Each structure stands twice: as C-alpha cells, then as structure tokens.
Amino acid sequence: MPKVFLSGNEAVAQGAFEAGVGLGIGYPGTPSTEIIEVLEKKEGPQCAWAINEKVALEQAYGACVTGLRSIVTMKHVGVNVAADPLFTFTYMGVNGGLVIVTADDPGMHSSQNEQDNRWYALHAKVPMLEPSNSQECLDFAALAFELSERYEVPFFLRMVTRVCHSRSIVDVDPDKAYDRRERAYERNISKFVTLPANARKRRIVLEENLAKLSEDADARAVNVMEITDKDVGIITSGASYNYVKEAFGDRYSVLKLGLVYPLDQQIIREFASKVKKLYVVEELDPYLEFHIRAMGIECEGKKFISPFFELNQQTVAASLAKAGLKSGEGLDPALEEPVPGVPARPPILCAGCPHRAFFYLARKQKVTVVGDIGCYTLGAAPPLDGIDVSACMGGGYSIALGMSINPPEGKKIFGVVGDSTFYHSGITGAIDSIYNKRNIVPVVLDNRITAMTGH
Ligand code: SF4
CATH class of the missing domain: 3.40.50.970 (Thiamin diphosphate (ThDP)-binding fold, Pyr/PP domains)
Known part of the structure; x- marks a missing residue:
C-alpha cells in the first residue's frame, strides 16, 4: 500500500x-x-x-x-x-x-x-x-x-x-x-x-x-506492551508515548494505552507485575496515575512530571532523571532551555486590521471593554491595551452585562464580540441585555470570517 x-x-x-x-x-x-x-x-x-x-x-x-x-x-x-x-x-x-x-x-x-x-x-x-x-x-x-x-x-x-x-x-x-x-x-x-x-x-x-x-x-488491541526491562516500566499514551520513546529508546519497558476510557485494567495489572518500579508519563492532569493508584498499584508520575503545559522529550528525560532514569544517546537536555537572544513573538492584530482603530479609541476614551474569543482578543496586546476582561466564546456581552451593574469608576461598559462569535453564543447575551434592560454598548467587530478561532 x-x-x-x-x-x-x-x-x-x-x-x-x-x-x-x-x-x-x-x-x-x-x-x-x-x-x-x-x-x-x-x-x-x-x-x-x-x-x-x-x-x-x-x-x-x-x-x-x-x-x-x-x-x-x-x-x-x-x-x-x-x-x-x-x-x-x-x-x-x-x-x-x-x-x-x-x-x-x-x-x-x-x-x-x-x-x-x-x-x-x-x-x-x-x-x-x-x-x-x-x-x-x-x-x-x-x-x-x-x-x-x-x-x-x-x-x-x-x-x-x-x-x-x-x-x-x-x-x-x-x-x-x-x-x-x-x-x-x-x-x-x-x-x-x-x-x-x-x-x-x-x-x-x-x-x-x-x-x-x-x-x-x-x-x-490498541493497548500495547513493550517489555524490554524488568526493573522499570512506563505507562503512557498519545503524544507522551513519542516523548518517552525519544527520551529513553528501548531502555525501559513501556505500556502504551490507546484506549484511555474505559481503562484496560487487565493489561495494566499484567504490565505492573512484570516490572519492579512503575512510572506514568502523561501531559496535564494525573488522569492515568489517578486510576492506576485507585487500582491499588504503586506508581509515580506527577511527583516528577509537570502537571501543566506541554511535555517534550527533553522535559520527560530531565524530569525522570530526578528519579534516576537514564535517557538515550544523542538527547540534548540544553534544548529544553529557550535559545538566548530570540525575542518572543506573540500574535498581534494584522498590520492594517480595521479593528485596531476601535481599540485605539476605546483606550483613548477610557471606556471599559469586555472582549471575547477571536482576532479582536488581540486588541488587549500592547500598545493598544484595549480590553479589560476576556474569557470565553460568547462571554463578551454577558460578562459586560454583569459589570454594568457595578461599572468600575462609573465608566461605560462595551461588550465586544466578532461576527462568528455573535452567532456562536454571543446572541444570547444580546437578547438578555434587552430583556434585563442593561446599560451596555454591544459591539460586533465583523471580519466576515471565523478567522482567529478557525486558523
Ligand atoms: S484576520 Fe483578524 S486581525 Fe487580521 S485583519 Fe482580519 S480581523 Fe484583523
């Protein structure tokens, strides 16, 4: 094929x-x-x-x-x-x-x-x-x-x-x-x-x-054991499996779980019985570790591996080095460090974006702006600094409605959503503003596309 x-x-x-x-x-x-x-x-x-x-x-x-x-x-x-x-x-x-x-x-x-x-x-x-x-x-x-x-x-x-x-x-x-x-x-x-x-x-x-x-x-069948070592076993899944293999190669035994709910307790118990010490490598929460411990199986995971942000082969190798695990040849732990001298390049509104003027004026007029999720969230970035609060899709109007009950420094509250966000879930906040007779200025910044959230 x-x-x-x-x-x-x-x-x-x-x-x-x-x-x-x-x-x-x-x-x-x-x-x-x-x-x-x-x-x-x-x-x-x-x-x-x-x-x-x-x-x-x-x-x-x-x-x-x-x-x-x-x-x-x-x-x-x-x-x-x-x-x-x-x-x-x-x-x-x-x-x-x-x-x-x-x-x-x-x-x-x-x-x-x-x-x-x-x-x-x-x-x-x-x-x-x-x-x-x-x-x-x-x-x-x-x-x-x-x-x-x-x-x-x-x-x-x-x-x-x-x-x-x-x-x-x-x-x-x-x-x-x-x-x-x-x-x-x-x-x-x-x-x-x-x-x-x-x-x-x-x-x-x-x-x-x-x-x-x-x-x-x-x-x-999507849960696969690779038994290469009787001392150390690592249970992992998804992207973390790649980091484990790149960090340690075949040095330690690995159980890769393809089905993460419901968990295959049989294969987890079998794998645990084949190794002396068990580690769990997973991104974010200790989801697997939590369940494996609940099965009465001793394991270590978040004691060494960060519970937040992405992992990579360097972070996995460096974290488990603290537990005494040795990474493979050719892995450069220095890559974990940011390359010095390279400036951060956070996203910004496009040069010439017509919405820049809105945030420029909002800041100049010192009004309070509640933003939403989309390109215009970037109106919060300097030098515009044009957004006071922004949380989730559709929250641009609803949060503004709540703030209008007790407006900071008595300032006018603007609720700002994009056109796609308006139809996604902003429209309910707009309807509520009429129903509850709230005093906000609802704004739609229309770019005629689902841009930021879609690309
Ligand atoms: S894609 Fe977004 S940031 Fe760029 S010009 Fe359009 S609305 Fe502005």
Whole structure:
C-alpha cells in the first residue's frame, strides 16, 4: 500500500472517509479545523460547519440516529459548549457510529485554557481513543466507528496539538472508493426519547455496554506492551508515548494505552507485575496515575512530571532523571532551555486590521471593554491595551452585562464580540441585555470570517 505523509488531522479525515462516514461537521477551532477542511474536499461525505459545537454535535447525533456514520470535530473548550447533549446522548446510544473529535491544546498555543478532556470521557461515560501518530489517527478513527456501532455508544477521539499538526507516514489506499455506511432506522421511543422512565433503563444499558466494550478484543488491541526491562516500566499514551520513546529508546519497558476510557485494567495489572518500579508519563492532569493508584498499584508520575503545559522529550528525560532514569544517546537536555537572544513573538492584530482603530479609541476614551474569543482578543496586546476582561466564546456581552451593574469608576461598559462569535453564543447575551434592560454598548467587530478561532 502506498505510504503518504499526513498530519494527524488529515489522517483522521482519511480514516473517517475510509469508514464510510456520511456526515462530517464541526465548529472551527485550532487545532481541530483541518479535519473538516480535508474531509469536505473528498467526494462522498456531506460536510458542514455548524454555528457552534452544541449544534454540531446535535446534528451529528441526528444523522447517526438515521443510521449514518457521523464525525463531529471541535477544540477542547468546544466540548464544554456541547456538553449538555453529550451527557444524554450516551444514555440514548447511537444507531450509526458517532465519533467526537476533541482537539486538546496542552501549552495553550491558541487557547484560553489547557483543560484535559480525558476527564470528559470518564464524566460523560464516552469511550475514548487517543492516537499518538498519524497512522493511529487513521486507524483509531475507523475503529471508533466500528466500536461505536458495536456497543451503541458515541466515541471520543482525543487529539492534542502535536498529534493534530505533526506529520508522519501513513498507509493509504489511493484507489479506495467511497462506500457510505448506513444502518436501517427504526423508530424506538424507549431509546431515543429520554423521559425519566426511559432514561433510567438506558442508564443501565450504558453501563452494560461499557462493561462489554472493556472486554472487546479489538478495543483492547490498541493497548500495547513493550517489555524490554524488568526493573522499570512506563505507562503512557498519545503524544507522551513519542516523548518517552525519544527520551529513553528501548531502555525501559513501556505500556502504551490507546484506549484511555474505559481503562484496560487487565493489561495494566499484567504490565505492573512484570516490572519492579512503575512510572506514568502523561501531559496535564494525573488522569492515568489517578486510576492506576485507585487500582491499588504503586506508581509515580506527577511527583516528577509537570502537571501543566506541554511535555517534550527533553522535559520527560530531565524530569525522570530526578528519579534516576537514564535517557538515550544523542538527547540534548540544553534544548529544553529557550535559545538566548530570540525575542518572543506573540500574535498581534494584522498590520492594517480595521479593528485596531476601535481599540485605539476605546483606550483613548477610557471606556471599559469586555472582549471575547477571536482576532479582536488581540486588541488587549500592547500598545493598544484595549480590553479589560476576556474569557470565553460568547462571554463578551454577558460578562459586560454583569459589570454594568457595578461599572468600575462609573465608566461605560462595551461588550465586544466578532461576527462568528455573535452567532456562536454571543446572541444570547444580546437578547438578555434587552430583556434585563442593561446599560451596555454591544459591539460586533465583523471580519466576515471565523478567522482567529478557525486558523
Ligand atoms: S484576520 Fe483578524 S486581525 Fe487580521 S485583519 Fe482580519 S480581523 Fe484583523
């Protein structure tokens, strides 16, 4: 089979295409955006951008109820927006396979927080696959559709920025024709209408299906043991696996978990029994460490590895050196340090951006400005210094409404959102300002594109 060089996002699109996906939909947000952009160029699947992540997930679910396979993409904070239906769709279950891509952003390259969405899998009871390279992105996307249909549950595919945007070699059949997969639709009120009496029954079905899934050979096959040492073993997953291998090569035994919810306790216990000392290497929260300790297995993780920001091979090697682990040849720990003399280059509004004038005048007039998520968030950067508060999509008006009750120094409050953000979730704050008769100046900075959040 020909080998091609694909980014993780391109490989997910290819995997969905090969799985016969009927609908690809999402809300743009770095680092997830390219998945739909690539998929929509392929002949066959119907693709669309939705007005926000909740609407995207609901459309994807509707398509899967009719029997189509559907994939919905969003960045990590987008899952917060989609969380309301998500927690109920797991009870209802799917008909056609439903894959939800959450593209997390450790290190906050282009995000306002670095929330670890593995907890969403546990919390909402959505099984989660976590690829570490582009081949796995393709394979796991296709597997997620199969398992979603086999156990009637939506499936998460958790990506991180490095996996989304890194390129690696993937086997792709260029002659593979599009073959839309479709299951028969059957009206089923007890499943698809979540009256409390139905939901209580579906709650039990969900637990039964998750238990069966955790025994499934195909699901468990993505968890791989590499036994090379009897003293030290490292449990890891996703991008962190690459850092472990680059830092230590084959010096220590490794268990790479591809399925991070539900966890395969059998293989974790087996791996732990084969080594004397166990370490967990994972980015952000101690999600795996927490569960492994809850199983009664001794391990070390966040005692050595930072719980915040991105990891890389140098940070992993340097952190575990404190535990006495030796990294491989050729790893330069100095690379961990910033190269001296290179100035930081934070993003700024484009030269000539018409929105610069707005922030210039707002600052000059000394009004209070509540911003939102988009290009115009950069109005906060010097020399404009034009934003006082900015938090999340749609918050530009709503936070301003609250501040208008007690305006700092009696100054006028401006709520500022972009055109895409206005429709995403800003519009509800605008309606509320009329309903509650609040005294703010609602502003839409219209650039006619979903620019910052989409690229
Ligand atoms: S892309 Fe954003 S920052 Fe650049 S000109 Fe357009 S609105 Fe301004």
